[in-house]
Amino acid sequence: MSGTRLPLEGITIADFSWVLAGPRATEYLGAMGARIIKIEGPYRPDQFRSSPIEIPGADSEKYSATFWSLNYSKLGCTIDFTQPKGRELALKLAAVCDVVIENYAYGVMEKARLTYEDFRQVNPEIIMVAGSALGKTGPSKAHVTYGALLHAFSGLNSVTGYEGEPSGTLGGTFTDPLTGATLALAVLAAVWRRRRTGRGQFVDAAMSETTINQFPEAFLDYTVNGRVGGPQGNSEASGAPxxxxxxxxxxxxxxxxxxxxxxxxxxxxxxxxxxxxxxxxxxxxxxxxxxxxxxxxxxxxxxxxxxxxxxxxxxxxxxxxxxxxxxxxxxxxDAHHRARGFLVPLEQEIVGRKPVLRLPWLLDPGPNGNYFPAPLLGQHNDFVFREILGLSAPELEELRAGKVIL
Amino acid sequence: MTQAEPEGVLTGLQVMEVADFVAGPYAGRMLAEFGAEVIKIEPPGRGDSARRVGPFAHDAPGLDTSLLFNYLNAGKLGVTLDLSCASGRALLLRLLETADVFLYGGSVQELERLGLGYGHLSRVNPRLIGCYVTPFGLKGPYREYQGGELVASHLSGLAFDTPGGVNDPEKPPLKPGGRQALMIAGLYGCLATFHALFAREAAGQGQEVDVSELEPVTSFQFGGITRQAFAPQTPVRGEAQASPLYRAQDGDVAINPMQEYMWQAMVQVMGNPAWASQPEFTGRANRAANRKALRDLVDQWTQQYPKEEVYQRLQGARVPAFPNNTVADVVASPQVQSRDFFQPMPLPSGERALAPGPRYKFMEGLPGVGRPAPRLGEHTVTLLQARLGLSQQELIQLFQQGVV
The missing domain is CATH 3.30.1540.10 (formyl-coa transferase, domain 3)
Known part of the structure; x- marks a missing residue:
């Protein structure tokens, strides 16, 4: 066997995810060698294409530095799956994929009738991994959020702050990248199982739950000892300074x-x-x-x-x-990060040569990763629809005319 | 004592764990949740250092009562082996001949002292995956620097922006509560081990997996790092995230009406107060510029109600809001309860403690942890007899000499 085959070569992923957590997961999987087909609404693309870090000279609706940093190693296509023709196209694509991943607010995929059950009908062995704020079940499943608000819901804020003072908040983004790693892991585990059993399945990952999982000792202190802990500042249980x-x-x-x-x-x-x-x-x-x-x-x-x-x-x-x-x-x-090649330079016509963060671990002998720059909106439409799905030129024209694709 | 367990994603996978404290052991626990057989090797006498870290069950400190240790090591078998002596190492190498994964968690100095580097282990078993979770990684100029939770949270940039919306710049940057950086490193250790399993299948040989405790948590700062790479500027503390917390009757509530339509919905829920139509609060930019005044006005509204009520009323109008929960609130949350997220976890005492369940819900293949964390050396005799065929006499000798 060739030593240069990428670990996930042969795995194709229909990526309905956007913004942060899902895209982080699929860029990892893309770097490991899976073929990632990112699916965006032609008139409702990934929100991070237009924010928050703009690239001077780039069309600010189509390409941003934030998007660049979260979408390497993917192909990009557009499908308006809220239209019947678009839904049909999405299912046709899922039929030739191994995995579907999504992290829309609750209701988007459900309203479009693109749930696990729908995908399973066209592809019985499909794996679907869904990331959501509070999970796909439960009385509050449809509640809307931004990642940072889950620091509050999960109790993480309540243990963050200066000792003896009221709770503070986490700064920056935390729950979203955390969920990204969790989703990538879920995909790998489900694919690993399918290789042995031939069976697909649905995985439901809640951002709230992956965050709660980060500090189990505080919950055990409550459930076993009845103690509701507060902020500890920068200190540890013992040790000084x-x-x-x-x-x-x-x-x-x-x-x-x-x-x-x-x-x-x-x-x-x-x-x-x-x-x-x-x-x-x-x-x-x-x-x-x-x-x-x-x-x-x-x-x-x-x-x-x-x-x-x-x-x-x-x-x-x-x-x-x-x-x-x-x-x-x-x-x-930092010299250490540089020596470890933590930043990988990529080249793209709008951006020029700029770094992305590689997978935050190293394999030896590897191969370590397959990196290419984030796609423009619909950049690989022809490849995805013609080469992978075998649609004809007139069929594509009809989809374009109907604004199903770009 | 064996019971029929549902087949897991990793059932049949053998993991030998020589990992201390949080990061490495958490990776091992995550593999055990998927059904891997994880054998934890601890130094005789003292064991994993997390055994001496609280909280302790019923506040009774002891080597088997640390709730931190018990969570991180549930589902594993426990063997004591003195790896500082040649006989102990020889036994480990024999165990590794048939293992799939060697999971290390500790310093690189200790790793070198023990002679457990991948170059050596792969000669014993070329298909072995060696996953090394170390403070700064196996390579690079800081490889021998000392890490830990505080160092990683500060050096990664996580602390620079915490607490969000810094009110008092005289107060130091903060690590978040718990051991976030180390738990993240554990999560990535498990993720990277899966990557290596696929790589082993593709390339037909094992892999050395180098997980630095610093890199995963640093990767969470991709936004700031990318900004620096595209448009360098000196970052300002606390600017990454204004605090979304507002005062309610019985605590705080987190609200972020980021889009204009969300703000409009929130104004309606607040009963259309006159101040909301003043020019300084019209439009996102004006509201951001007058953040402090706005906060006081919103606080006046939120303070009239309990946090749960503010949350429900705002979510009713599809405004992103959540109560700032304590750990007790989380356990009592109907949403969390309806998903059976907290699950009884066995402790060595026989007691079952309600603990956070896995990070994800699989339809199949995720049996979770069935057995409690091992008491120190609990499975030493049975495992060494069964796996290595050691006789009673050999075990007695090894015990007398302090190897096990």
Whole structure:
């Protein structure tokens, strides 16, 4: 067997997903070698084509940097599946696919009569994986959301914040990429099973549930011990200093996580062994934890004069777990990420040469991934409808005239 | 003791786990949920360090009562083996001859000390998949740096934007609650192991899988990273996400009327207050510019009702809103309950604790975890006898010498 065959070669996925979670899943699967056919409404394309990061000079309705970052390694076609002809075309496509994936708000696929049952009738072995806010069943299944609101619903906000203060919120996007990885995993597992059993199935993944799964100990503390926990700041159950301290310059910070005696001694070495480190309140791990507030203030007094990134390297070389609080610019410039090839440059006519993030793991010997740039709207219509589905030129013309495809 | 279990996606797959604390063990648990046989190898005497991390069942600390450990290791078999001595390593290598996956979770220094790198293991079993979940990965200049939850949340950029809508820039950036970065690394460890299973089938040979605890959580920051790559600018803390929380009678409610039609629907639900038609609150840009004043006005409305009522009324008008739930609210949620998401999980004591179920609902192939996490060394004797054919005398010797 050839060593260069991609792991998912031969798997075709009809991708009805949009915005974030679903597209993240299918770009992973595309990089693993599956053929991803992204299906967008000709007049209702993926919302992220037009937001939020625009590309100077690009048609802002058709291609954005955000879209670029979430849709590599896919073919793109358009189908208005809300029309009867479009629905027919979508089913025809699903009939030659192994997997259907979608993450529309509840009701979109249901109203179009494109559910698992519908797909199964044209393809009995089909696998369908659906991502949704709260799941495809239950009294609130149709509730509308944006990913960040699920940090609230799932209880994640309630344990996030400064110690002893009311709950804070997670910043940035979290639930959506988390669900993306979850959906990709679900597809792989279902395909793996089908190879052995020949049976397809439906997988229902709720963004809320994958988020709840992220901190099981807090739920067990409640169901077993009756305790409803609150925010813990940057601290851990034990260990001190364990927190985030200000550094020189605006918005520069460093996280230091001392978890045992050798790390404390290493920290003292980098500090230059000042008198206060020999204070009896700081002699062992337990004492330091009891006096963590006083200790934190002393550490902060020192870090304030230091450069965050330089200090991180000095601490790490001495054996102290430390990480500067990076912003996205720091991530992009980081030597470790560069050495590991975390950013893969791709080339496309509108964009030029810009990076995407590769799969966040490495296989050796591989092959590691198949990367090509995100499609323009309907870029592969001809390939998908003519080569894969075998439609004739007049049939395509009729679909175009009926605004079923672009 | 065996019971008929429904066939899982990974039934028949053998996984040997040498993984400590959260990230590696969580990958192992996810494989066990799919029916893989996961054998967890722990150092004799002390075991996995998560055994000493709370919360503990009924607040009674002990090596078998950590709820964190019990969740992460449910469904596995447990063997103790001293891998720092040659005899212990030799036994592990024999177990690996027939295994499909070796799952490692720990530092690269420890990995080198134990001599369990993939180059060595693949000579023992060329079809073996070696999944290594380490703080910074197996390669790269920081490979020997020390990681953990706090370091990964800050170095990934996750903490820079948390809490959302920073009110006090003097207060430090925050890691989110729980151990998000490590759990994400575990999820990706499982995902990458599946990738390697397909790769093994395609290429006919095993794979080394290199999962850094830093990369998966950093990939969540793709938006900011992409912005930097296309139009570099110095990011401002907390700008990625304004806080969507508003005060209700009994807590907070999260609301995001992002589109104009959602805002209009929300104004109606609020009873069309006069202020809503003032120019400073007309249009998305004006509302964003006057965010603080707007928040106070919306708060005045939300404060009159319990969070559940604000949520239901807004969702009734299709405005994205959810209560800011505590863990107790989540467990009591009719939506979550109707899906039987929380499931009884056996503990070593025999008690069954209500715990979060798997991340997804499969029609078939996802049996979940049937057995509790192992007590320290629970299956050492039975497994070494059954798999390696060790005699009673050999086991006694190994025990006396502290190998098992």
């Amino acid at each position: 364990h927190g985030c301290y200000p550094c020189r310059g605006e918005n520069r910070w460093i996280a230091i996580a001392v978890r045992n005696q050798p790390q404390w001694e290493a920290l003292c070495g980098v500090l230059g062994d000042p008198e206060w480190t020999r204070d009896p309140r700081f002699t062992d791990q337990y004492q330091r934890w009891c006096h963590r507030a006083a200790l934190g203030a002393l550490v902060a007094g020192w870090t304030q004069q230091q450069d965050a990134i330089d200090l991180m390297h000095r601490l790490q070389r001495a054996g102290v777990p430390a990480g500067a609080t990076y912003h996205s610019g720091d991530v992009l410039a």
